[in-house]
Amino acid sequence: MSDSNAACIHPSLCKSLVSWACSLCDLPGGKRLSSVLQNGFPQALQLSPLRASLWGELHEIDDFRKATLSSRRQFACVSALEACALMLECGVEAAPQGLRLLDVAEMVSAEDDTRPGTVFNDLYKEIERAFRKLELLLPPPPPLPVIDREGFIGHALHAVNTATLQGWSPVPAANTPPTLREFYSLALAPSHPLHIRGAISHWPALADPSRSWCNLSYLHRVAGPRTVPIEIGGSYLTPQFSVACVGLREYIATYLVGEGSQAPDSTVSHHNHHYLAQHALFEAIPALRADISIPEYTAVSAYPPNDQLSGSGFTEPSIKAWLGPAATYTPLHKDKPHNLLAQVVGAKKVRLLPPNSQLAASHAAQPPCQNTCTLTKEQLDSLGQCSGTALGMLFSVLLPGDMLYIPPGWWHECESLSTSFSVSFWWEEEQQT
Numbered sequence: 001m002s003d004s005n006a007a008c009i010h011p012s013l014c015k016s017l018v019s020w021a022c023s024l025c026d027l028p029g030g031k032r033l034s035s036v037l038q039n040g041f042p043q044a045l046q047l048s049p050l051r052a053s054l055w056g057e058l059h060e061i062d063d064f065r066k067a068t069l070s071s072r073r074q075f076a077c078v079s080a081l082e083a084c085a086l087m088l089e090c091g092v093e094a095a096p097q098g099l100r101l102l103d104v105a106e107m108v109s110a111e112d113d114t115r116p117g118t119v120f121n122d123l124y125k126e127i128e129r130a131f132r133k134l135e136l137l138l139p140p141p142p143p144l145p146v147i148d149r150e151g152f153i154g155h156a157l158h159a160v161n162t163a164t165l166q167g168w169s170p171v172p173a174a175n176t177p178p179t180l181r182e183f184y185s186l187a188l189a190p191s192h193p194l195h196i197r198g199a200i201s202h203w204p205a206l207a208d209p210s211r212s213w214c215n216l217s218y219l220h221r222v223a224g225p226r227t228v229p230i231e232i233g234g235s236y237l238t239p240q241f242s243v244a245c246v247g248l249r250e251y252i253a254t255y256l257v258g259e260g261s262q263a264p265d266s267t268v269s270h271h272n273h274h275y276l277a278q279h280a281l282f283e284a285i286p287a288l289r290a291d292i293s294i295p296e297y298t299a300v301s302a303y304p305p306n307d308q309l310s311g312s313g314f315t316e317p318s319i320k321a322w323l324g325p326a327a328t329y330t331p332l333h334k335d336k337p338h339n340l341l342a343q344v345v346g347a348k349k350v351r352l353l354p355p356n357s358q359l360a361a362s363h364a365a366q367p368p369c370q371n372t373c374t375l376t377k378e379q380l381d382s383l384g385q386c387s388g389t390a391l392g393m394l395f396s397v398l399l400p401g402d403m404l405y406i407p408p409g410w411w412h413e414c415e416s417l418s419t420s421f422s423v424s425f426w427w428e429e430e431q432q433t
């Protein structure tokens with residue numbers, strides 16, 4: 001390895017990784033980890049078969065993110081060790097593989113509070129630095145299309161099959177963003193959905209042409225080297241559902257530009273979708289996080305003390321990305337937190353039912369998925385046509401710049417009408433004493 005190709009991994013980082021690994025050796029199955037640690041810092045060649053075998057164990061269920069904590073912890077740690085070993089052994093050329101290993105480890109262990117976050121982040125920084133060094137040596141990628149806003153949205157709106165909205169009433173809409181006080185009285189206090197037009201038009205992701213998320217070359221450049229979880233199959237309730245780890249570049253090329261971006265014009269299209277859904281993308285990619293901002297409405301407490309509208313009674317919002325081609329679909333379900341769903345690229349149709357909906361409750365899936373309703377899109381279409389108004393069915397079509405407030409407990413179903421990129425902000429009130 002020449003000096004210019006050397007990767008800079010600080011020895012203290014290797015030490016911290018080994019002590020993290022040692023702390024996991026007593027977990028069920030941890031003997032395999034202790035055996036690779038016997039001779040000090042292990043080599044990538046020793047770690048790769050162990051990682052593969054732990055990966056196999058995680059995939060004994062459809063969604064690896066729900067596997068046991070102990071196997072997820074060990075997998076994350078072995079992957080981080082392997083990424084570090086590869087960088088030490090191969091230099092900057094190993095950076096793409098190192099990033100991939102860390103991204104997958106991050107997805108698998110995201111909810112694990114015991115993961116030593118700083119070790120993980122420091123390793124990310126070292127590998128990303130090496131990656132950028134490597135990129136300078138490579139030819140620039142060919143330009144990708146810019147999603148043309150006007151024509152594109154017109155096309156998407158054309159795709160709203162109005163028959164699917166017969167009987168559904170529009171969610172009340174504010175044509176300009178309400179003040180915090182108005183938001184409180186129109187939406188938060190009555191716990192009613194509100195469609196806010198133009199609420200996020202000022203975000204750099206929409207307003208700054210050099211950072212526009214419509215520009216696939218921009219997304220490719222900023223986020224392309226990263227690996228993300230892609231949900232395959234229409235609903236997590238179906239046996240066909242699975243989650244794959246895919247490079248964002250590959251996902252953009254196949255599903256946003258290539259063949260996969262053409263939604264088949266059939267009622268079953270959503271059963272075969274590939275959706276980057278509900279992913280904490282912005283924690284992994286600070287450049288994308290800088291293109292958005294947390295809406296002020298998330299700071300309005302539902303229990304305003306002494307008539308003060310903003311206060312401390314709320315949690316930091318959890319920010320999730322939803323990116324996919326036309327026809328990506330999220331089945332009717334309800335969540336506990338407040339939600340602001342912001343539409344950055346393309347159009348999305350959202351249909352809602354109130355929390356007390358007998359219809360949705362009587363079709364709730366079996367535990368642990370009881371917050372999801374088994375009614376299909378087609379069943380909801382025909383129920384709307386027969387008795388939508390009586391059942392309190394509401395809908396919104398979100399366009400770029402719009403945001404939809406979905407109060408806790410409201411059932412909601414989402415369908416992308418075009419290539420779509422949305423961001424959700426979930427937040428909860430802190431318990432009142």
Ligand SMILES: O=C(O)CCC(=O)C(=O)O
Nearest residue numbers: 322329330341414422424
């Ligand atoms: O956009 C989607 O597909 C689903 C969004 C959603 O369900 C949510 O934000 O809770």
